[in-house]
Amino acid sequence: MTSQPTPAEQTPAATGRAQWPLWEVFVRARRGLSHTHAGSLHAPDAVVALRNARDVYTRRQEGVSIWVVPAAAITASSPDEKDAFFEPAADKVYRHPTFYVVPEGVAHL
Amino acid sequence: MYGSDFEDPETVGQPGASALLDEVESAERDLHEAAARTVATGGSTGPGADAALQDYFDAVIAADQKIEPRDWMPGAYRKGLIRQIAQHAHSEIIGMQPEGNWITRAPSLKRKAILLAKVQDEAGHGLYLYAAAETLGSSRDELVELLITGRQKYSSIFNYPTLNWADVGAIGWLVDGAAIVNQVPLCRCSYGPYARAMIRICKEESFHQRQGFEILYTLARGTAAQRQMAQDAVDRWWYPSLAMFGPPDSDSTHSEQSMAWKIKRFSNDDLRQRFVDMCAQQASVLGLSIPDPDLRWNEERGAWDYRQPDYAELFRVIKGDGPCNRQRLRHRRQAHEDGAWVRDAGSAYAAKQAARRAGKRATEQVAAA
Numbered sequence: 001m002t003s004q005p006t007p008a009e010q011t012p013a014a015t016g017r018a019q020w021p022l023w024e025v026f027v028r029a030r031r032g033l034s035h036t037h038a039g040s041l042h043a044p045d046a047v048v049a050l051r052n053a054r055d056v057y058t059r060r061q062e063g064v065s066i067w068v069v070p071a072a073a074i075t076a077s078s079p080d081e082k083d084a085f086f087e088p089a090a091d092k093v094y095r096h097p098t099f100y101v102v103p104e105g106v107a108h109l
Numbered sequence: 110m111y112g113s114d115f116e117d118p119e120t121v122g123q124p125g126a127s128a129l130l131d132e133v134e135s136a137e138r139d140l141h142e143a144a145a146r147t148v149a150t151g152g153s154t155g156p157g158a159d160a161a162l163q164d165y166f167d168a169v170i171a172a173d174q175k176i177e178p179r180d181w182m183p184g185a186y187r188k189g190l191i192r193q194i195a196q197h198a199h200s201e202i203i204g205m206q207p208e209g210n211w212i213t214r215a216p217s218l219k220r221k222a223i224l225l226a227k228v229q230d231e232a233g234h235g236l237y238l239y240a241a242a243e244t245l246g247s248s249r250d251e252l253v254e255l256l257i258t259g260r261q262k263y264s265s266i267f268n269y270p271t272l273n274w275a276d277v278g279a280i281g282w283l284v285d286g287a288a289i290v291n292q293v294p295l296c297r298c299s300y301g302p303y304a305r306a307m308i309r310i311c312k313e314e315s316f317h318q319r320q321g322f323e324i325l326y327t328l329a330r331g332t333a334a335q336r337q338m339a340q341d342a343v344d345r346w347w348y349p350s351l352a353m354f355g356p357p358d359s360d361s362t363h364s365e366q367s368m369a370w371k372i373k374r375f376s377n378d379d380l381r382q383r384f385v386d387m388c389a390q391q392a393s394v395l396g397l398s399i400p401d402p403d404l405r406w407n408e409e410r411g412a413w414d415y416r417q418p419d420y421a422e423l424f425r426v427i428k429g430d431g432p433c434n435r436q437r438l439r440h441r442r443q444a445h446e447d448g449a450w451v452r453d454a455g456s457a458y459a460a461k462q463a464a465r466r467a468g469k470r471a472t473e474q475v476a477a478a
Contacts, residue, residue: 019250020455022243039306040240042249044455045462056236059229060313079179 022071023049025056027063035067043068129293133311136296140304143173170371175301178244186370190300191245192261193372198238199256199263203437205231207271208280216274220324224277227317234310241302257442265423266353268431275328275335275342281321282395283343283350283388289314290384291354299371322391329396343392344400352418354381360420382412389413 020042026035038057043049049068058066077085093099102109162181169176176182205228212228215221239249255261266284271277292314295307328339355361355377367373375383385404392399403416425431 018456019248020452039237040243041236044452045459048455048459055229056233059226059233076179079177079181 020044023053023068024071024074025049025053026067026069027053027057028065029063031064035065038062040071129289130312130315132293133296133308136293136304137308139173139297140175140308144175170299173297173299173371175304176299177301185366186372187245189367189370190303190372191242191247193367194238194242194245194303195247195252195255196262196264198235198242198252199261200267201231201235201238202256203263203267203441206437206440207267207269207433208277210271211274211277214274215277223320227281227320230313230317234313237306237309238303241300241306244302253445257438257445259429259438262427264353265426265431266349267437268426268433269346269349270433272345273338273342275325275338276346278321278324278328278339279342279346281317281319282325282391283321283346284353285314285317285321286388287350287353287384289318290380290387294374294380297371297374303372322395325395325397339395340397343397347400348418348422351381351384351415352420352423354378354384356420356423357417385413385415 021044022040023043023046024040025038027038028035038053041049041052041056043052046068050066053066053068057063089095163183166176166180166182166186169180176186208224208231209228212221212224215224239252242252243249252261256263266287271280289311292307292311296304296311298304298307325339325343328335330336358364358376358378361377364373364376368376388399389404389406401416403414405414407414426434429435
């Protein structure tokens with residue numbers, strides 16, 4: 001593993017105070033769309049994180065719903081093993097409909 | 110919208126801005142298209158030798174794809190980006206001061222509401238950028254510390270004072286205009302979080318530039334005194350704005366490597382020329398003149414000839430000897446220190462709530478057992 005520590009894991013700077021934890025912000029732009037990662041921010045707790053997210057990421061009605069997630073709570077796949085990790089999907093072309101030959105004249109398939 | 114004295118900027122007509130916005134859109138499209146392409150890596154993608162990692166990094170850049178936070182990247186790429194993004198963030202934060210100076214004295218409620226929204230945007234832009242810098246492994250506290258101790262710079266333009274209301278217009282038109290010309294190419298920067306932050310910022314900046322243009326346009330059509338005020342502001346902000354593009358290409362230190370890594374896409378002089386061409390045309394719509402006796406259309410080049418800013422002055426201001434350097438930094442430091450109790454109270458309240466929740470859970474577990 002050579003990946004960087006996430007900012008939330010880092011030691012506080014010379015100020016002597018621990019900085020507020022980092023939160024990742026996900027915004028649902030409109031009804032019917034999924035939440036999408038918008039960015040991150042610092043906040044002491046979830047309630048303040050939500051409020052800050054509203055002020056930072058939805059000043060122009062960019063969203064109808066916001067999720068905030070502590071950055072430290074996110075587990076991510078490692079970029080170092082990404083080829084091996086996603087490799088099992090590479091040789092399964094039969095998962096795509098285009099794999100199959102459909103005879104002439106078949107409707108609704 | 111407040112009051113009825115608002116003129117639709119679309120009808121005022123400000124050529125140039127919409128073309129730039131189109132470029133932001135197209136950068137966003139290209140980002141999606143490039144992501145769909147497969148990166149040719151020559152087969153050496155497994156973990157291991159640094160050479161293989163470097164190959165993969167180079168291939169991603171060559172394919173115009175984005176480098177993402179957890180990808181391997183050369184140390185100098187990481188370091189250079191942190192420096193650039195942090196300086197950019199600091200500029201947005203310090204940039205609140207010159208205009209913030211006029212919030213309480215804006216000439217109408219409408220103007221005050223707009224200026225408040227604009228200054229709040231600058232804070233937002235600073236936060237997007239700090240967040241992007243943090244993905245490279247530097248902490249927010251560290252970055253704030255570097256700013257308030259003067260160890261990292263911000264754009265020298267914010268060391269000039271805003272003497273009257275027209276300056277707010279000149280800042281919007283010239284300073285934000287120059288910022289957009291500088292920043293639109295950054296929407297195509299090879300580092301993903303920076304590029305995404307820039308797309309967001311550029312879309313919002315165009316409101317800033319237009320509101321400045323509209324302030325000047327209104328003043329330029331007012332009384333003789335108002336017109337004079339607008340011209341005076343343009344006279345004072347023109348050369349500092351030209352200097353925002355940095356030293357001429359012959360003296361620029363960071364450019365070549367930044368170009369190769371696709372962090373920077375155009376040279377300082379190319380961007381400056383683009384800005385001059387844009388403004389020369391817009392000034393005629395405003396009915397104000399640009400304070401450059403050498404400014405004239407060059408048919409052969411298809412561009413405006415102009416007089417270079419005083420780079421000796423630029424370096425003096427960067428080194429700390431501008432009209433407002435000390436004041437800006439002192440104000441920022443004071444604001445940070447004055448906010449310490451808020452940060453402490455937030456942490457203390459969060460800790461108390463967490464302890465309460467933990468206590469409640471423990472009681473419930475005991476009751477259940």
